[in-house]
Amino acid sequence: MILNCIAVDDEPLALGLICSFIEQTPFLKLAGSFSSGIKALEALYQQQIDLIFLDIQMPDLTGIQLARTLESRPGSTKLRVIFTTAFNNYAIEGYKVDALDYLLKPYDYEEFLKAAGKAKTYAEMLNTKQPPADHEEYIFLKVEYQLVRVAIKDIVYIEGLKDYAKIHLASEAKPLLSLITLKSLEDKLPARRFMRVHRSFIIALDKIDAVTKNTVQIGGINITIGEQYKDAMKQFLSNWL
Missing domain, CATH: 2.40.50.1020 (LytTr DNA-binding domain)
Known part of the structure; x- marks a missing residue:
């Protein structure tokens, strides 16, 4: 199973790192990268995305605000969010918007892969036909x-x-x-x-x-x-x- 994903971060170095991690992961496909939450939101309404790696602190639209907006998006039950942030005081907010995981910067590829694996497991569960x-x-x-x-x-x-x-x-x-x-x-x-x-x-x-x-x-x-x-x-x- 291949998951279409996007990366959103207003810091160029952080955005480049997450994109490189996505591109070297066999079950992920990078469908876009954005330095703005608003630009990311526009893209999410134009294409089918399974997973978003989302920075929390951004100037125009924070990651938490974007995640709340996505809850009303058609097909939102299939879209999962993994937050990426340099601050460790957003865990409760992330839990409230049903984030799949929370990567604390700086993180390495092993930590990234573990979080991405959760998204893959979740997607496979959704695609499994369950009995009544x-x-x-x-x-x-x-x-x-x-x-x-x-x-x-x-x-x-x-x-x-x-x-x-x-x-x-x-x-x-x-x-x-x-x-x-x-x-x-x-x-x-x-x-x-x-x-x-x-x-x-x-x-x-x-x-x-x-x-x-x-x-x-x-x-x-x-x-x-x-x-x-x-x-x-x-x-x-x-x-x-």
Whole structure:
């Protein structure tokens, strides 16, 4: 698989280095290089790009601003961003715009290749035809700057935190924190195995320990059943009573 990519950096030496790294990497194809975020944005709407190596601090349009703009671009789910910067205080901002990785200048080819390899893995995953959700054994979630494979049978419950979700697993003491809404995660999970019981909680039905009129006990905690979800819970329980 060959990934079409562009490089964006307002420093000529840094731009030249990233272009040379791209050109010596067999699975990357350099489709353009730009010293301005605005010029890069114009190009991104004119051709199909899979990956962008993007400097953060630029005078006209910062890398963070450009990445936010790209979120509304058609086909944006296939375009990945790897930030390149001399400053180490942008990790949170990069995480919020769903950056694939973060290269801290000065970096060498080994570091570059590792980040590029993540983009290749991500692209291959997107191109792999997956079976319907009810038959899947695992899902992929963005955790920090990695795609983590999570076994569906390992999920106990999920807690929504605005744009993030905490995934509590039977095999791990510490939950995974992923940049994904609870609604998006609900759509990924097989409906026959999971239930939304509150605006902030999804539970695995086979992990339920006990149920009362207003709560469900699962994984050692009690979760309140929201009013709008009580009928669904009653329907589920009626199949076993």
